[in-house]
Amino acid sequence: MLSSFYDPLLDSNPGTGLPYPESYWAQGISPWSAPALSGEQQTEVAVIGGGYTGLSCAWHLASQHGIQPTVLEANQIGWGCSGRNGGFVLNGTGRLSFSQIESKWGEQSAQAVYAEYRQAIDTVSALIEVGSIPCEPVYGGYLKIAHNRQSVEELKQQATLMRNKFGDPLRFISAQELEQNFLHSPQAHGALHYPYSFGLHPLKLAQGYANMARQAGASIHPQSPVIQIRPEGNKIRLLTPSGSLLANKLVIASNGYTPNQFHSAVDKRHFPVLSSIIVTSPLSAAQLEASGLKSGLMAMDTRTLKYYYRLLPDNRLLFGGRGAIRGKDANHPVYKKRLLKVLIQTLPALDGIQAEYFWSGWVSVSLDDYPRICQADDEGRVFYAMGYCGSGVSFASQAGKRLAQRVAGDLNLPALPFMQSPLPTFPIAQFRRLGLWAFYHLGRFRDGLL
Numbered sequence: 001m002l003s004s005f006y007d008p009l010l011d012s013n014p015g016t017g018l019p020y021p022e023s024y025w026a027q028g029i030s031p032w033s034a035p036a037l038s039g040e041q042q043t044e045v046a047v048i049g050g051g052y053t054g055l056s057c058a059w060h061l062a063s064q065h066g067i068q069p070t071v072l073e074a075n076q077i078g079w080g081c082s083g084r085n086g087g088f089v090l091n092g093t094g095r096l097s098f099s100q101i102e103s104k105w106g107e108q109s110a111q112a113v114y115a116e117y118r119q120a121i122d123t124v125s126a127l128i129e130v131g132s133i134p135c136e137p138v139y140g141g142y143l144k145i146a147h148n149r150q151s152v153e154e155l156k157q158q159a160t161l162m163r164n165k166f167g168d169p170l171r172f173i174s175a176q177e178l179e180q181n182f183l184h185s186p187q188a189h190g191a192l193h194y195p196y197s198f199g200l201h202p203l204k205l206a207q208g209y210a211n212m213a214r215q216a217g218a219s220i221h222p223q224s225p226v227i228q229i230r231p232e233g234n235k236i237r238l239l240t241p242s243g244s245l246l247a248n249k250l251v252i253a254s255n256g257y258t259p260n261q262f263h264s265a266v267d268k269r270h271f272p273v274l275s276s277i278i279v280t281s282p283l284s285a286a287q288l289e290a291s292g293l294k295s296g297l298m299a300m301d302t303r304t305l306k307y308y309y310r311l312l313p314d315n316r317l318l319f320g321g322r323g324a325i326r327g328k329d330a331n332h333p334v335y336k337k338r339l340l341k342v343l344i345q346t347l348p349a350l351d352g353i354q355a356e357y358f359w360s361g362w363v364s365v366s367l368d369d370y371p372r373i374c375q376a377d378d379e380g381r382v383f384y385a386m387g388y389c390g391s392g393v394s395f396a397s398q399a400g401k402r403l404a405q406r407v408a409g410d411l412n413l414p415a416l417p418f419m420q421s422p423l424p425t426f427p428i429a430q431f432r433r434l435g436l437w438a439f440y441h442l443g444r445f446r447d448g449l450l
Protein backbone atom coordinates (compact mmCIF):
# COMPACT_ATOMS: atom_id res chain seq x y z
CA MET A 1 0.00 0.00 0.00
CA LEU A 2 1.47 3.39 -1.02
CA SER A 3 1.69 6.22 1.52
CA SER A 4 0.45 9.54 0.10
CA PHE A 5 4.01 10.58 -0.71
CA TYR A 6 6.11 7.81 -2.25
CA ASP A 7 8.93 6.66 0.03
CA PRO A 8 11.57 4.58 -1.79
CA LEU A 9 12.74 2.95 1.46
CA LEU A 10 9.22 1.76 2.35
CA ASP A 11 7.04 1.46 -0.77
CA SER A 12 7.48 -1.27 -3.38
CA ASN A 13 7.14 1.07 -6.39
CA PRO A 14 6.46 4.77 -7.12
CA GLY A 15 2.81 4.20 -8.14
CA THR A 16 1.02 3.84 -11.48
CA GLY A 17 0.23 6.88 -13.59
CA LEU A 18 0.24 9.35 -10.69
CA PRO A 19 -0.16 13.00 -11.77
CA TYR A 20 2.65 15.52 -11.52
CA PRO A 21 3.06 17.08 -8.06
CA GLU A 22 1.51 20.54 -7.66
CA SER A 23 4.76 22.30 -8.43
CA TYR A 24 5.32 25.65 -10.08
CA TRP A 25 6.70 23.81 -13.12
CA ALA A 26 3.69 21.55 -13.59
CA GLN A 27 1.17 24.43 -13.75
CA GLY A 28 -0.54 24.30 -17.12
CA ILE A 29 1.58 21.37 -18.37
CA SER A 30 -0.27 18.31 -19.66
CA PRO A 31 1.24 14.89 -19.06
CA TRP A 32 3.33 13.64 -21.97
CA SER A 33 0.95 11.33 -23.72
CA ALA A 34 1.67 7.69 -24.63
CA PRO A 35 0.04 4.38 -23.75
CA ALA A 36 1.14 2.18 -20.85
CA LEU A 37 3.00 -1.01 -21.72
CA SER A 38 0.49 -3.70 -22.61
CA GLY A 39 0.67 -7.39 -23.49
CA GLU A 40 3.93 -9.25 -24.04
CA GLN A 41 6.62 -7.16 -25.71
CA GLN A 42 10.29 -7.63 -26.59
CA THR A 43 13.10 -5.11 -26.87
CA GLU A 44 16.85 -4.94 -27.30
CA VAL A 45 17.28 -2.55 -24.34
CA ALA A 46 14.79 -1.84 -21.54
CA VAL A 47 15.28 1.46 -19.72
CA ILE A 48 13.60 1.93 -16.31
CA GLY A 49 12.86 5.59 -15.51
CA GLY A 50 11.52 8.46 -17.61
CA GLY A 51 13.78 11.23 -16.31
CA TYR A 52 16.80 12.89 -17.94
CA THR A 53 19.06 9.83 -17.46
CA GLY A 54 16.67 7.32 -19.03
CA LEU A 55 15.46 9.64 -21.80
CA SER A 56 18.91 10.88 -22.77
CA CYS A 57 20.10 7.26 -22.81
CA ALA A 58 17.13 6.32 -25.01
CA TRP A 59 17.73 9.19 -27.44
CA HIS A 60 21.46 8.48 -27.70
CA LEU A 61 20.83 4.74 -28.20
CA ALA A 62 18.31 5.39 -30.97
CA SER A 63 19.98 8.29 -32.72
CA GLN A 64 23.69 7.47 -32.29
CA HIS A 65 23.86 3.69 -31.96
CA GLY A 66 20.98 2.33 -34.07
CA ILE A 67 19.33 0.63 -31.06
CA GLN A 68 15.61 1.23 -30.46
CA PRO A 69 15.06 0.90 -26.72
CA THR A 70 11.89 0.75 -24.64
CA VAL A 71 11.52 3.16 -21.72
CA LEU A 72 9.22 2.24 -18.83
CA GLU A 73 8.19 5.08 -16.49
CA ALA A 74 6.00 4.36 -13.46
CA ASN A 75 4.07 7.64 -13.54
CA GLN A 76 4.57 10.52 -16.00
CA ILE A 77 7.56 11.64 -18.05
CA GLY A 78 9.64 13.82 -15.72
CA TRP A 79 7.55 12.81 -12.68
CA GLY A 80 10.70 12.26 -10.57
CA CYS A 81 13.48 14.77 -9.96
CA SER A 82 13.66 15.73 -13.63
CA GLY A 83 10.35 17.58 -13.43
CA ARG A 84 10.80 18.93 -9.89
CA ASN A 85 14.27 20.44 -9.72
CA GLY A 86 15.42 24.05 -9.58
CA GLY A 87 16.48 24.11 -13.23
CA PHE A 88 20.12 25.03 -12.49
CA VAL A 89 22.42 23.69 -15.20
CA LEU A 90 25.64 23.37 -13.22
CA ASN A 91 29.24 22.41 -13.75
CA GLY A 92 29.40 19.23 -11.73
CA THR A 93 27.67 16.54 -9.76
CA GLY A 94 28.17 14.70 -6.47
CA ARG A 95 29.64 16.43 -3.45
CA LEU A 96 33.39 16.30 -4.09
CA SER A 97 35.18 19.57 -4.80
CA PHE A 98 37.85 19.67 -7.52
CA SER A 99 40.60 19.76 -4.89
CA GLN A 100 39.11 16.61 -3.30
CA ILE A 101 38.87 15.00 -6.74
CA GLU A 102 42.49 15.84 -7.41
CA SER A 103 43.78 14.48 -4.11
CA LYS A 104 41.69 11.29 -4.54
CA TRP A 105 42.57 10.43 -8.15
CA GLY A 106 45.40 12.71 -9.23
CA GLU A 107 45.66 15.60 -11.64
CA GLN A 108 45.01 13.70 -14.87
CA SER A 109 41.69 12.31 -13.61
CA ALA A 110 40.73 15.72 -12.23
CA GLN A 111 41.28 17.18 -15.72
CA ALA A 112 39.16 14.42 -17.26
CA VAL A 113 36.37 15.01 -14.71
CA TYR A 114 36.46 18.76 -15.34
CA ALA A 115 36.21 18.19 -19.10
CA GLU A 116 33.28 15.80 -18.55
CA TYR A 117 31.40 18.29 -16.38
CA ARG A 118 31.82 21.05 -18.94
CA GLN A 119 30.80 18.68 -21.71
CA ALA A 120 27.67 17.81 -19.70
CA ILE A 121 26.54 21.44 -19.94
CA ASP A 122 27.26 21.40 -23.68
CA THR A 123 25.25 18.18 -23.98
CA VAL A 124 22.19 19.88 -22.47
CA SER A 125 22.62 22.88 -24.80
CA ALA A 126 23.06 20.62 -27.83
CA LEU A 127 19.97 18.57 -27.00
CA ILE A 128 17.91 21.73 -26.51
CA GLU A 129 19.06 22.91 -29.92
CA VAL A 130 18.66 19.61 -31.80
CA GLY A 131 15.20 19.05 -30.31
CA SER A 132 14.16 22.74 -30.44
CA ILE A 133 13.05 22.24 -26.83
CA PRO A 134 11.06 25.25 -25.56
CA CYS A 135 12.49 25.02 -22.02
CA GLU A 136 13.02 28.75 -21.54
CA PRO A 137 16.79 28.89 -20.98
CA VAL A 138 17.99 31.90 -19.01
CA TYR A 139 21.65 32.78 -19.52
CA GLY A 140 23.88 34.91 -17.32
CA GLY A 141 25.67 32.41 -15.11
CA TYR A 142 25.35 31.28 -11.52
CA LEU A 143 26.74 32.56 -8.22
CA LYS A 144 28.20 30.52 -5.39
CA ILE A 145 27.77 32.93 -2.50
CA ALA A 146 29.87 33.01 0.71
CA HIS A 147 27.18 33.11 3.41
CA ASN A 148 29.73 34.21 6.03
CA ARG A 149 33.16 35.88 6.09
CA GLN A 150 35.05 32.63 6.76
CA SER A 151 33.87 31.19 3.45
CA VAL A 152 35.29 34.07 1.39
CA GLU A 153 38.87 32.82 1.62
CA GLU A 154 37.75 29.32 0.59
CA LEU A 155 36.02 30.72 -2.49
CA LYS A 156 39.09 32.75 -3.46
CA GLN A 157 41.25 29.61 -3.22
CA GLN A 158 38.73 27.70 -5.33
CA ALA A 159 38.79 30.45 -7.95
CA THR A 160 42.60 30.29 -8.16
CA LEU A 161 42.57 26.49 -8.48
CA MET A 162 39.84 26.49 -11.12
CA ARG A 163 41.48 29.19 -13.20
CA ASN A 164 45.06 27.93 -12.98
CA LYS A 165 44.47 24.19 -13.21
CA PHE A 166 41.51 24.01 -15.56
CA GLY A 167 41.47 27.38 -17.30
CA ASP A 168 37.92 27.91 -15.98
CA PRO A 169 36.55 31.39 -16.80
CA LEU A 170 34.93 31.85 -13.36
CA ARG A 171 35.72 34.98 -11.35
CA PHE A 172 35.56 36.15 -7.76
CA ILE A 173 33.02 38.87 -7.01
CA SER A 174 33.43 41.11 -3.95
CA ALA A 175 30.68 41.88 -1.44
CA GLN A 176 30.45 45.44 -2.85
CA GLU A 177 29.98 44.23 -6.40
CA LEU A 178 27.36 41.72 -5.24
CA GLU A 179 25.48 44.51 -3.49
CA GLN A 180 25.68 46.76 -6.54
CA ASN A 181 24.94 44.30 -9.34
CA PHE A 182 23.26 41.17 -7.99
CA LEU A 183 21.41 41.29 -4.62
CA HIS A 184 21.21 42.97 -1.21
CA SER A 185 21.83 40.34 1.44
CA PRO A 186 23.51 40.33 4.86
CA GLN A 187 24.55 36.78 4.00
CA ALA A 188 26.50 37.58 0.83
CA HIS A 189 30.15 38.27 1.62
CA GLY A 190 31.59 37.50 -1.79
CA ALA A 191 30.87 34.99 -4.53
CA LEU A 192 32.17 33.00 -7.46
CA HIS A 193 30.49 33.66 -10.76
CA TYR A 194 30.29 30.71 -13.19
CA PRO A 195 29.42 32.36 -16.50
CA TYR A 196 28.54 29.22 -18.46
CA SER A 197 25.77 27.94 -16.12
CA PHE A 198 22.19 28.67 -17.06
CA GLY A 199 18.65 28.15 -15.83
CA LEU A 200 15.73 26.42 -17.54
CA HIS A 201 12.26 24.95 -17.12
CA PRO A 202 13.08 21.41 -15.97
CA LEU A 203 9.81 19.69 -16.82
CA LYS A 204 9.73 21.13 -20.34
CA LEU A 205 13.29 19.84 -20.76
CA ALA A 206 12.23 16.32 -19.70
CA GLN A 207 9.23 16.31 -22.05
CA GLY A 208 11.46 17.65 -24.82
CA TYR A 209 13.91 14.76 -24.32
CA ALA A 210 10.95 12.34 -24.50
CA ASN A 211 9.80 13.85 -27.83
CA MET A 212 13.31 13.52 -29.22
CA ALA A 213 13.72 9.92 -28.07
CA ARG A 214 10.36 8.91 -29.53
CA GLN A 215 11.09 10.62 -32.85
CA ALA A 216 14.43 8.79 -32.99
CA GLY A 217 12.66 5.43 -32.61
CA ALA A 218 12.45 4.69 -28.88
CA SER A 219 9.20 3.29 -27.44
CA ILE A 220 8.19 5.16 -24.30
CA HIS A 221 5.54 3.97 -21.86
CA PRO A 222 4.43 6.14 -18.91
CA GLN A 223 2.07 4.58 -16.31
CA SER A 224 4.25 1.46 -16.40
CA PRO A 225 5.96 0.75 -13.07
CA VAL A 226 8.32 -2.21 -13.14
CA ILE A 227 7.14 -4.41 -10.29
CA GLN A 228 9.36 -7.39 -10.94
CA ILE A 229 12.65 -8.05 -12.71
CA ARG A 230 13.70 -11.65 -13.31
CA PRO A 231 16.23 -13.47 -15.48
CA GLU A 232 14.84 -15.61 -18.32
CA GLY A 233 17.57 -17.61 -20.06
CA ASN A 234 20.14 -15.05 -21.05
CA LYS A 235 17.46 -12.33 -21.18
CA ILE A 236 15.67 -10.22 -18.58
CA ARG A 237 11.91 -10.09 -18.07
CA LEU A 238 10.29 -6.99 -16.62
CA LEU A 239 6.72 -7.10 -15.33
CA THR A 240 4.43 -4.11 -15.07
CA PRO A 241 0.76 -4.14 -13.93
CA SER A 242 -0.43 -4.15 -17.56
CA GLY A 243 2.29 -5.90 -19.52
CA SER A 244 5.63 -7.63 -19.68
CA LEU A 245 8.82 -6.84 -21.54
CA LEU A 246 11.58 -9.28 -22.48
CA ALA A 247 14.88 -7.47 -22.95
CA ASN A 248 18.42 -8.42 -23.96
CA LYS A 249 19.79 -5.61 -21.81
CA LEU A 250 18.58 -3.50 -18.91
CA VAL A 251 19.37 0.10 -17.98
CA ILE A 252 18.28 1.16 -14.48
CA ALA A 253 17.70 4.93 -14.57
CA SER A 254 15.32 5.23 -11.61
CA ASN A 255 17.90 7.09 -9.48
CA GLY A 256 16.55 8.55 -6.19
CA TYR A 257 13.15 6.95 -6.88
CA THR A 258 14.55 3.39 -7.03
CA PRO A 259 12.53 1.16 -4.68
CA ASN A 260 14.43 -0.37 -1.76
CA GLN A 261 14.52 -4.00 -2.94
CA PHE A 262 14.57 -3.66 -6.69
CA HIS A 263 17.63 -5.25 -8.28
CA SER A 264 20.80 -6.60 -6.70
CA ALA A 265 22.87 -4.23 -8.86
CA VAL A 266 21.55 -1.19 -6.98
CA ASP A 267 20.01 -2.38 -3.70
CA LYS A 268 21.54 -0.64 -0.62
CA ARG A 269 23.98 1.26 -2.86
CA HIS A 270 22.43 4.70 -2.51
CA PHE A 271 20.38 6.75 -0.11
CA PRO A 272 17.24 8.61 -1.23
CA VAL A 273 17.18 12.06 0.41
CA LEU A 274 14.42 14.68 0.13
CA SER A 275 15.13 18.10 -1.34
CA SER A 276 12.38 20.75 -1.21
CA ILE A 277 11.51 23.97 -2.99
CA ILE A 278 9.22 26.93 -2.38
CA VAL A 279 8.23 29.48 -5.04
CA THR A 280 6.97 32.84 -3.83
CA SER A 281 4.32 35.15 -5.20
CA PRO A 282 5.70 37.48 -7.91
CA LEU A 283 7.95 40.19 -6.46
CA SER A 284 6.57 43.71 -6.83
CA ALA A 285 8.70 46.47 -8.35
CA ALA A 286 9.32 47.74 -4.80
CA GLN A 287 10.44 44.30 -3.58
CA LEU A 288 12.75 43.92 -6.58
CA GLU A 289 14.25 47.32 -5.87
CA ALA A 290 14.64 46.68 -2.13
CA SER A 291 16.19 43.21 -2.55
CA GLY A 292 18.40 44.34 -5.43
CA LEU A 293 17.63 41.06 -7.24
CA LYS A 294 18.49 41.27 -10.92
CA SER A 295 16.68 39.40 -13.66
CA GLY A 296 17.85 35.79 -14.05
CA LEU A 297 19.86 35.66 -10.81
CA MET A 298 20.78 32.08 -9.85
CA ALA A 299 22.64 31.41 -6.62
CA MET A 300 23.64 28.79 -4.08
CA ASP A 301 25.26 29.46 -0.72
CA THR A 302 28.23 27.85 1.04
CA ARG A 303 26.35 26.49 4.08
CA THR A 304 26.86 22.86 5.12
CA LEU A 305 23.15 22.41 4.31
CA LYS A 306 23.11 24.46 1.16
CA TYR A 307 20.27 26.71 0.01
CA TYR A 308 19.77 27.72 -3.61
CA TYR A 309 17.59 30.39 -5.17
CA ARG A 310 16.64 31.80 -8.50
CA LEU A 311 14.63 34.76 -9.76
CA LEU A 312 12.24 33.22 -12.27
CA PRO A 313 11.22 34.93 -15.52
CA ASP A 314 7.89 36.01 -13.97
CA ASN A 315 9.73 37.58 -10.98
CA ARG A 316 8.84 34.88 -8.46
CA LEU A 317 11.68 33.68 -6.27
CA LEU A 318 12.41 29.93 -6.23
CA PHE A 319 14.15 28.94 -2.98
CA GLY A 320 15.27 25.38 -2.21
CA GLY A 321 17.11 23.32 0.36
CA ARG A 322 16.87 20.20 2.48
CA GLY A 323 13.47 18.62 3.09
CA ALA A 324 12.02 16.11 5.56
CA ILE A 325 13.72 12.81 6.34
CA ARG A 326 10.77 10.48 5.70
CA GLY A 327 8.40 10.50 2.75
CA LYS A 328 5.34 10.69 5.00
CA ASP A 329 6.59 14.05 6.36
CA ALA A 330 7.52 15.52 2.96
CA ASN A 331 4.48 17.78 2.66
CA HIS A 332 4.44 18.88 6.32
CA PRO A 333 4.10 22.69 6.46
CA VAL A 334 7.04 22.96 8.87
CA TYR A 335 9.46 22.39 5.96
CA LYS A 336 7.79 25.07 3.86
CA LYS A 337 7.97 27.49 6.81
CA ARG A 338 11.61 26.65 7.41
CA LEU A 339 12.53 27.45 3.79
CA LEU A 340 10.57 30.72 3.97
CA LYS A 341 12.36 31.67 7.20
CA VAL A 342 15.82 31.12 5.66
CA LEU A 343 14.70 33.00 2.52
CA ILE A 344 13.85 36.03 4.68
CA GLN A 345 17.14 35.73 6.58
CA THR A 346 18.91 35.69 3.23
CA LEU A 347 16.89 38.51 1.66
CA PRO A 348 15.34 40.54 4.53
CA ALA A 349 13.75 42.99 2.08
CA LEU A 350 11.29 40.23 1.18
CA ASP A 351 9.86 39.95 4.71
CA GLY A 352 6.14 39.22 4.45
CA ILE A 353 6.29 37.51 1.06
CA GLN A 354 4.14 34.38 0.61
CA ALA A 355 5.26 30.94 -0.58
CA GLU A 356 2.65 29.98 -3.19
CA TYR A 357 4.16 26.63 -4.18
CA PHE A 358 5.94 23.97 -2.15
CA TRP A 359 7.07 20.52 -3.28
CA SER A 360 9.79 17.94 -2.71
CA GLY A 361 11.66 15.20 -4.54
CA TRP A 362 14.07 12.33 -3.84
CA VAL A 363 17.71 12.83 -4.78
CA SER A 364 20.10 9.88 -4.76
CA VAL A 365 23.12 10.18 -2.46
CA SER A 366 26.04 7.78 -2.74
CA LEU A 367 28.18 6.64 0.19
CA ASP A 368 31.35 8.21 -1.18
CA ASP A 369 29.77 11.40 -2.56
CA TYR A 370 30.15 10.74 -6.27
CA PRO A 371 27.93 8.97 -8.81
CA ARG A 372 28.54 5.97 -11.02
CA ILE A 373 27.79 5.16 -14.64
CA CYS A 374 28.17 1.46 -14.35
CA GLN A 375 28.05 -1.90 -16.08
CA ALA A 376 26.83 -4.07 -13.23
CA ASP A 377 27.58 -7.59 -14.47
CA ASP A 378 30.33 -9.44 -16.37
CA GLU A 379 27.97 -10.37 -19.20
CA GLY A 380 27.21 -6.73 -20.06
CA ARG A 381 23.45 -7.05 -19.57
CA VAL A 382 22.71 -4.69 -16.67
CA PHE A 383 23.73 -1.02 -16.47
CA TYR A 384 22.83 1.88 -14.21
CA ALA A 385 23.66 5.51 -13.47
CA MET A 386 22.77 7.04 -10.12
CA GLY A 387 24.07 8.79 -7.00
CA TYR A 388 24.25 12.36 -8.35
CA CYS A 389 23.75 13.74 -4.78
CA GLY A 390 21.23 16.40 -5.85
CA SER A 391 23.13 17.85 -8.77
CA GLY A 392 22.07 16.18 -11.97
CA VAL A 393 20.39 18.37 -14.59
CA SER A 394 23.53 18.47 -16.71
CA PHE A 395 25.13 15.29 -15.39
CA ALA A 396 22.07 13.06 -15.90
CA SER A 397 21.90 14.18 -19.53
CA GLN A 398 25.57 13.32 -19.93
CA ALA A 399 25.24 10.05 -17.96
CA GLY A 400 22.48 8.99 -20.37
CA LYS A 401 24.87 9.57 -23.26
CA ARG A 402 27.64 7.58 -21.55
CA LEU A 403 25.24 4.77 -20.59
CA ALA A 404 24.18 4.48 -24.23
CA GLN A 405 27.84 4.18 -25.24
CA ARG A 406 28.43 1.48 -22.63
CA VAL A 407 25.32 -0.46 -23.66
CA ALA A 408 26.32 -0.26 -27.33
CA GLY A 409 29.83 -1.51 -26.51
CA ASP A 410 31.45 1.73 -27.68
CA LEU A 411 35.01 1.60 -26.32
CA ASN A 412 35.63 5.25 -27.02
CA LEU A 413 34.89 6.38 -23.46
CA PRO A 414 37.03 8.69 -21.33
CA ALA A 415 38.69 7.04 -18.30
CA LEU A 416 36.55 8.64 -15.61
CA PRO A 417 36.45 7.57 -11.95
CA PHE A 418 32.62 7.35 -12.27
CA MET A 419 33.00 4.43 -14.63
CA GLN A 420 35.68 2.40 -12.88
CA SER A 421 33.70 0.83 -10.04
CA PRO A 422 30.16 0.11 -8.84
CA LEU A 423 28.47 2.24 -6.19
CA PRO A 424 29.66 1.05 -2.78
CA THR A 425 27.09 -0.58 -0.50
CA PHE A 426 25.97 1.32 2.62
CA PRO A 427 27.41 -0.78 5.50
CA ILE A 428 24.37 -0.63 7.80
CA ALA A 429 21.79 0.36 5.24
CA GLN A 430 18.85 0.23 7.68
CA PHE A 431 20.38 3.07 9.71
CA ARG A 432 20.79 5.50 6.78
CA ARG A 433 18.01 7.76 8.06
CA LEU A 434 19.45 7.95 11.55
CA GLY A 435 22.75 9.08 10.01
CA LEU A 436 20.93 11.73 7.96
CA TRP A 437 19.11 13.00 11.06
CA ALA A 438 22.48 13.40 12.84
CA PHE A 439 24.01 15.08 9.77
CA TYR A 440 21.12 17.57 9.56
CA HIS A 441 21.45 18.47 13.24
CA LEU A 442 25.19 18.92 12.94
CA GLY A 443 24.71 20.95 9.75
CA ARG A 444 22.06 23.22 11.30
CA PHE A 445 24.31 23.70 14.32
CA ARG A 446 27.27 24.63 12.07
CA ASP A 447 25.10 26.92 9.97
CA GLY A 448 23.82 28.64 13.12
CA LEU A 449 20.17 27.83 12.43
CA LEU A 450 19.33 25.78 15.52
Ligand SMILES: Cc1cc2nc3c(=O)[nH]c(=O)nc-3n(C[C@H](O)[C@H](O)[C@H](O)COP(=O)(O)OP(=O)(O)OC[C@H]3O[C@@H](n4cnc5c(N)ncnc54)[C@H](O)[C@@H]3O)c2cc1C
Pocket residue numbers: 013014048049050051052053054072073074075076078079080081082083084085086087088089090224225226227253254255256257258259274275276277320359360361362363388390391392393394395396
Ligand atom coordinates in the same frame (compact mmCIF):
# COMPACT_ATOMS: atom_id res chain seq x y z
C1 LIG B 1 13.89 19.67 -5.26
C2 LIG B 1 15.04 19.32 -6.17
C3 LIG B 1 15.81 20.33 -6.75
C4 LIG B 1 16.89 20.01 -7.58
N1 LIG B 1 17.54 21.03 -8.22
C5 LIG B 1 18.54 20.75 -9.07
C6 LIG B 1 19.15 21.77 -9.83
O1 LIG B 1 18.72 22.92 -9.80
N2 LIG B 1 20.21 21.45 -10.62
C7 LIG B 1 20.68 20.17 -10.70
O2 LIG B 1 21.67 19.93 -11.39
N3 LIG B 1 20.05 19.14 -10.07
C8 LIG B 1 18.98 19.40 -9.28
N4 LIG B 1 18.30 18.37 -8.68
C9 LIG B 1 18.68 16.99 -9.00
C10 LIG B 1 18.23 16.58 -10.42
O3 LIG B 1 16.90 16.95 -10.61
C11 LIG B 1 18.40 15.06 -10.59
O4 LIG B 1 19.75 14.70 -10.33
C12 LIG B 1 18.04 14.57 -11.98
O5 LIG B 1 16.81 15.06 -12.41
C13 LIG B 1 18.03 13.04 -11.98
O6 LIG B 1 17.44 12.59 -13.18
P1 LIG B 1 17.17 11.05 -13.35
O7 LIG B 1 16.58 10.85 -14.69
O8 LIG B 1 18.41 10.29 -13.07
O9 LIG B 1 16.14 10.66 -12.20
P2 LIG B 1 14.58 11.10 -12.03
O10 LIG B 1 14.26 12.31 -12.80
O11 LIG B 1 14.32 11.13 -10.56
O12 LIG B 1 13.81 9.92 -12.72
C14 LIG B 1 13.66 8.63 -12.16
C15 LIG B 1 12.32 8.10 -12.64
O13 LIG B 1 12.30 6.69 -12.39
C16 LIG B 1 10.96 6.33 -12.20
N5 LIG B 1 10.90 5.02 -11.54
C17 LIG B 1 11.36 4.69 -10.31
N6 LIG B 1 11.11 3.40 -10.06
C18 LIG B 1 10.49 2.90 -11.15
C19 LIG B 1 9.96 1.62 -11.49
N7 LIG B 1 9.98 0.62 -10.63
N8 LIG B 1 9.40 1.47 -12.72
C20 LIG B 1 9.35 2.50 -13.60
N9 LIG B 1 9.81 3.73 -13.32
C21 LIG B 1 10.37 3.93 -12.11
C22 LIG B 1 10.40 7.46 -11.34
O14 LIG B 1 8.99 7.53 -11.43
C23 LIG B 1 11.12 8.68 -11.91
O15 LIG B 1 10.31 9.40 -12.81
C24 LIG B 1 17.22 18.65 -7.83
C25 LIG B 1 16.44 17.63 -7.27
C26 LIG B 1 15.35 17.96 -6.45
C27 LIG B 1 14.49 16.86 -5.88
